[in-house]
Amino acid sequence: MLARNTKVISYATYKSKTEITDEYGNRTGSYEIEYNQPKELRGYLTSAKGGADVDYFGINLVYTRTFIIEGESDLDESSIVWIDASPSNGTSLNPHNHVVVGVAKSLNFTAYALKEVSTS
Numbered sequence: 001m002l003a004r005n006t007k008v009i010s011y012a013t014y015k016s017k018t019e020i021t022d023e024y025g026n027r028t029g030s031y032e033i034e035y036n037q038p039k040e041l042r043g044y045l046t047s048a049k050g051g052a053d054v055d056y057f058g059i060n061l062v063y064t065r066t067f068i069i070e071g072e073s074d075l076d077e078s079s080i081v082w083i084d085a086s087p088s089n090g091t092s093l094n095p096h097n098h099v100v101v102g103v104a105k106s107l108n109f110t111a112y113a114l115k116e117v118s119t120s
Helices: none
Strands: 007-012 014-021 027-035 039-045 065-070 080-082 098-105 109-116
Touching: none
Parallel strands: none
Antiparallel strands: 007 039, 007 080, 014 027, 039 065, 065 109, 080 098, 098 109
């Protein structure tokens, strides 16, 4: 992994979820998910891809990019990711633009399957 081919992404790991209640205290069945403070991670990010092909994660997993790092990190399937976007506006988290849908660890590196999402 040449340093010139790497890119820094921002990510936040899952912290907790809280059930949302209505104005009368009744449970709504919806949850508000809370994430830890965003962190940065440097690695190799593939260009966007489409279609179904055999790769690290098999053929049925739908993902748009692969992010590969040397070693391991705390990035996992419940993490959210910002690529080419700022994770924070100073007071709160900005909407993320990718989620982790798969993790493949090997002896020397870890590959993450990232799926592009639209959030508001």
